[in-house]
Structures are given as structure tokens and as C-alpha cells.
Amino acid sequence: MRVLTAAEIRGLESCAVESGVSMETLMENAGAEVAAAVTEKMDVTGKKTVILCGKGNNGGDGFVAARLLAAEGAKVTVVLMQGAPASDLAKQAYDKMGRGIEIIMYRTAGGAVDAADVIIDAVFGFSFHGRLPSVMEPLLARAAENKKAFHISVDIPSGAVCDTGAVEGACFKADLTVTFTAMKPAGVVYPAAGFGGMTVVRQVGIKEEHLEMLPCDTESVLLGNICPLFPKRDPEGHKGTYGRLLMICGSVGMAGACIMAARAALRSGVGLLNIAIPHALYPILAPAVPEAIFTLYDPTEAPGEAVLDAIDKASACLVGCGLGTAPYAAKLVDAVLENAHGTVVLDADALNILAKTPEKLLVPQAPVIITPHPGEMCRLNGRTMAELRADRLQTARVFAQTYRVITVLKGAGTIIAAPSGETRVNTTGNPGMAKGGSGDVLAGITGALCAQNMQPFEAAYSAVCIHGAAGDLCAEALSQHGMLPTDLIEKLPQVFLQIEGK
Ligand SMILES: NC(=O)C1=CN([C@@H]2O[C@H](COP(=O)(O)OP(=O)(O)OC[C@H]3O[C@@H](n4cnc5c(N)ncnc54)[C@H](O)[C@@H]3O)[C@@H](O)[C@H]2O)[C@H](O)CC1
Ligand SMILES: [K+]
Numbered sequence: 001m002r003v004l005t006a007a008e009i010r011g012l013e014s015c016a017v018e019s020g021v022s023m024e025t026l027m028e029n030a031g032a033e034v035a036a037a038v039t040e041k042m043d044v045t046g047k048k049t050v051i052l053c054g055k056g057n058n059g060g061d062g063f064v065a066a067r068l069l070a071a072e073g074a075k076v077t078v079v080l081m082q083g084a085p086a087s088d089l090a091k092q093a094y095d096k097m098g099r100g101i102e103i104i105m106y107r108t109a110g111g112a113v114d115a116a117d118v119i120i121d122a123v124f125g126f127s128f129h130g131r132l133p134s135v136m137e138p139l140l141a142r143a144a145e146n147k148k149a150f151h152i153s154v155d156i157p158s159g160a161v162c163d164t165g166a167v168e169g170a171c172f173k174a175d176l177t178v179t180f181t182a183m184k185p186a187g188v189v190y191p192a193a194g195f196g197g198m199t200v201v202r203q204v205g206i207k208e209e210h211l212e213m214l215p216c217d218t219e220s221v222l223l224g225n226i227c228p229l230f231p232k233r234d235p236e237g238h239k240g241t242y243g244r245l246l247m248i249c250g251s252v253g254m255a256g257a258c259i260m261a262a263r264a265a266l267r268s269g270v271g272l273l274n275i276a277i278p279h280a281l282y283p284i285l286a287p288a289v290p291e292a293i294f295t296l297y298d299p300t301e302a303p304g305e306a307v308l309d310a311i312d313k314a315s316a317c318l319v320g321c322g323l324g325t326a327p328y329a330a331k332l333v334d335a336v337l338e339n340a341h342g343t344v345v346l347d348a349d350a351l352n353i354l355a356k357t358p359e360k361l362l363v364p365q366a367p368v369i370i371t372p373h374p375g376e377m378c379r380l381n382g383r384t385m386a387e388l389r390a391d392r393l394q395t396a397r398v399f400a401q402t403y404r405v406i407t408v409l410k411g412a413g414t415i416i417a418a419p420s421g422e423t424r425v426n427t428t429g430n431p432g433m434a435k436g437g438s439g440d441v442l443a444g445i446t447g448a449l450c451a452q453n454m455q456p457f458e459a460a461y462s463a464v465c466i467h468g469a470a471g472d473l474c475a476e477a478l479s480q481h482g483m484l485p486t487d488l489i490e491k492l493p494q495v496f497l498q499i500e501g502k
Helices: 008-017 023-041 057-069 089-094 110-116 132-143 210-213 223-231 255-266 279-288 306-313 327-339 349-354 358-364 374-381 385-390 392-403 437-452 456-478 485-499
Strands: 049-052 075-080 102-105 117-121 150-154 177-178 198-202 216-222 244-248 272-278 292-295 315-317 343-346 368-370 407-408 416-418 422-427
Touching: 008 023, 008 210, 023 057, 023 089, 023 117, 023 150, 023 177, 023 279, 049 057, 049 110, 049 132, 049 407, 057 075, 057 089, 057 117, 057 150, 075 110, 089 315, 102 255, 102 385, 110 132, 132 392, 198 343, 210 327, 210 437, 216 223, 216 306, 216 456, 223 456, 244 306, 255 272, 255 279, 255 485, 272 279, 272 306, 279 292, 306 327, 306 343, 315 327, 315 437, 327 343, 327 349, 327 358, 327 392, 343 349, 349 374, 358 392, 374 385, 374 392, 385 392, 392 407, 392 422, 407 456, 416 456, 422 456, 437 456, 437 485
Parallel strands: 049 075, 049 117, 075 102, 117 150, 150 177, 177 198, 216 422, 244 272, 244 315, 272 292, 315 343, 343 368, 368 407
Antiparallel strands: 407 416, 416 422
16 A cells, blocks of 8 residues: 655645645545444444544544534544644635534543543644644543543554654554545654554545656555465476575574574575575584575685585575674674675674674665664664664665665564665554564565575565464464464465465
8 A cells, every 4th residue: 555745645636626626525535434433333422432633634634523423422522632633624624514513622631531421532633744743642541541432543552653664652543544636654654653553544635647647656565465466386387486585694602593584585486595504503403404405514624615605606695593693793784795796685793794884785786675673773783772663764774775785674564675775664463463573574585585586675575464364363373372384384385375366
């Protein structure tokens, strides 16, 4: 699904106005969609409906919803969170509310919020920036404490910033967000996405052709979106048809990371898997991954002929899972950056090794995908965690463009940014996946898709989506608490069954 910024939505609004659709109509339709979302959920007759309204047009949408819900028989209380409406449009909507709707100020609204059956958040929309004014915090906290109420946000949960998905202070916690015209970053990018509940996009009068004509480089990703990227396997195909992945992963003490990445790669369709490991790991790896072949190296020596030959022959290289950061590991990373022909996937310790010299990422002739978690991202770009959380989208984009690498910034709503500016936001997965080893599984899937010659950007976001889909199947079957990263690997066949359309 396409994801548009506030500026893009404003541009579309102007087009709509030029083509004869008035702003009043857009607001009327927006308010009507909010009211419809409530009436679809319940019979509103006599239901205590509290609508928190800001002074801008988001508040205006709230006034329209107030009028329409009152007409349906709801007992509506409008709470003015910033005093009287400020925009002409919101003023008009306010004046049209008429009698029969209680209007109170936020200071006296606690009791109404506690008793509400429905709480509608129309405080701030896409023009919000910074932090929610602290005077509003107590009322939002009371709204959250009223667990029996249906909480619904208009366009964006108030407290979240539209274009970054940042939440610096308090934020309204919604069960449902009705957003207008198109999905916005705050609907899919965390932390904001964690406040909006389910987000539905509703049309309010902007013409489809205007919407379609707008170029858009950001999309959210669901499993259904990636299925067309997986052609049927060739009936005459052989193991060579499906690529040769070289993994340089694992070290004494961290064999498990290598095993998980390897098994995930094998369960993702790769034809041949070659694992380069120190001699000492062979007795552990050989029985754990019987399908693989092995290139053994001596960690006390510089990368030798066998490793260089394996790099040369690989259609993709995955480096870093459990590799450690010893000097020999750094030399292996250099060898891959300097010699790889196929896509290079760098994870975990490969990224820790490169943290002091990220400019080395510019060395390879081949495309590079990096898969940092937020800590690794901060080590690579020298920024703080707070800066990262303030704009995860831009963090990934800037790094991708600066170092010409596909950047997979992991976490809830993983961001996948290409050097071209193309960006994807993943929508599969759940907190049950937040366990050591989950990243190794993702790295293995990514490496396998690259080795099979998928375009690197498509491989990167497909891998993230598949990984999350496997996580969702695990959570359903095993619970978020009980599921393990190794379970993700076992669920991959079920995800590929869906991709293959069975
Ligand atoms: N086509 C559409 O999508 C339509 C959307 N509509 C709704 O309009 C809002 C956007 O309205 P706008 O008046 O531009 O601003 P807001 O209501 O988001 O904000 C109001 C006001 O608050 C100020 N502000 C920003 N940050 C802060 C802060 N931290 N503290 C205090 N005040 C702040 C800001 O400057 C504004 O002046 C959109 O989301 C939709 O809900 C229309 O209905 C038309 C169709
Ligand atoms: K809102």
C-alpha cells in the first residue's frame, strides 16, 4: 500500500479544490467516515460519545462526526482541547453542530471521559509536530484507563508525528484509526503505529486519478504484495539454477547463529549452501546442517585460497551471524567486500566490525544489503537511539543513500530503504520475535533470496515480510511467549505454500 506524507496529502487537497471539490466537502466526508466507523461497530443510540477536538481541521472532522453521531441518537459530548476552533473550516463545522451536543473544556472533561462508551480523538492530525502539550496528558491518560470504551483516532493518533511516526511525549491510544486519502507514515512506522490500533484508509473526495498520478517511493508490505515476485520454479531446474549462497558466519561460542541462518537459507529455496567456518566448528555444524557443504579455514591465518575461491563462486554472500569481531573476522569481511560478485548481505558482527569504518561499505562492486538492529544502526551512523527513534524512516534512508547500501533497519515495522530513495515498511511480525536468534533467521532468508538472483531490494523486503509472516504463524500456534527463532524456520514452508498459491 502506498504511503504518503502530509505535504503530498495537502498537494492532493489543492488538486481536489482546483477540480471543484470544496474543502468543506472533504471535511464533511472525513467526519462522516469517522461516524460510520463508529456506527459499523455498534448501535450508538444513547451511547455516551466523547469527542476530543483540537483547534485545527482534525478538530473540525471531530465536530462533523459529533453532529452526525448525535443525529444517529448518540449522547455526544465535545471536549475543546485547545479552546475555540481556529481555522475557518473548523469554525464552520463547529457552528453547524447545533443544539443537543454538550460542549465542555478539557479541564472539566475527566468525568465524561471516564463514563464514555466511545472516545474519539480529533485533537491533532497531519499538522502536528513535536510533543503533545503536557496539559493534555492527564485527560489522555484517563481516556486510556477507560478500558470499556471504543477508542478511535481521526487520521492520526494525537501525539504522533505524521511523516516520521515519532511519538515524543504522550499519545492517544486507539483501537482504530480512520485515516483519509492514503496511508501515512504514522500508520505503519513505529512507535506511532503502535498507538493507532488498526488503521483503515477512507476516501473523502480526492479523485482516484490524482492519487494514482502522484509518484510515490514509500510503500507498506504485506505477504500478498510479495507473492508476484516469486516466479514458479523451473521444472527443469537443478541445484545450480537456484544459486550458490556462501555464508561466512559462526565462531567458537556462537555456532548456533550460523546454524539458524543456514537452516533458514535452506528453507528459503537456495540451491547450494556453502558454509565457511573455522575447523573447530565442523563437528557441530556438519550434523546440524547436513545439506550444506563446508569450506574450513584456520582463524590464525589470513583468508586463504579456499575461502577466496568460495567468494568468487558465490551468487550471494552472507557474512556476520555469530562471526565475532576478532581480527581474522575483520579480514574475512574485507575479503568479501573486495572480491564478491553477487549480492553481499552483512549482518550482526560484520556490521560491528564496520562500525568504525562504514566507508568500506562503498568498496564492493556488488550490491550490498545491511540488516542492523537499532543498536547496530547507531554504531554505524554515530547517532543516538533517541535520534533514531525520532525518525526511523529518515535514518534508514539517509544511511542507504550515503553508503549506497540497501538498509534494513530492524524492529517493529522494519524499514527497508534503497539508495535510490525507494522505501518499504514491513507490516508482518509480532513481539514474540524479539528474541536472540531471530535476526540470524532473517539474514539466512535474505541471503537465500539474493542467491536465487532476486533483485536485492525486492529480496530484502520480501525476506523481512516472510520472516514476519512466519513469526505470525508461530505466535498463533505457539504463543508470543513460547515461540522460538528456530520455530520461525520450521514455519517457513507454510509461508512459501502461501506464496506458491497453495
Ligand atoms: N484530505 C484530507 O486528508 C483532509 C484532512 N482533513 C483533516 O485535517 C487535518 C489537518 O488539519 P490542520 O488544520 O492542518 O492541522 P491539525 O488539526 O493537525 O493541527 C491543528 C493545529 O495544531 C498545531 N500544532 C501542531 N503541533 C502542535 C503541538 N505540539 N502543540 C500544540 N499545537 C500544535 C498546528 O500548527 C495546527 O495549527 C487532517 O489530519 C485531517 O484530519 C480535513 O478534514 C480536510 C480533508
Ligand atoms: K487525531
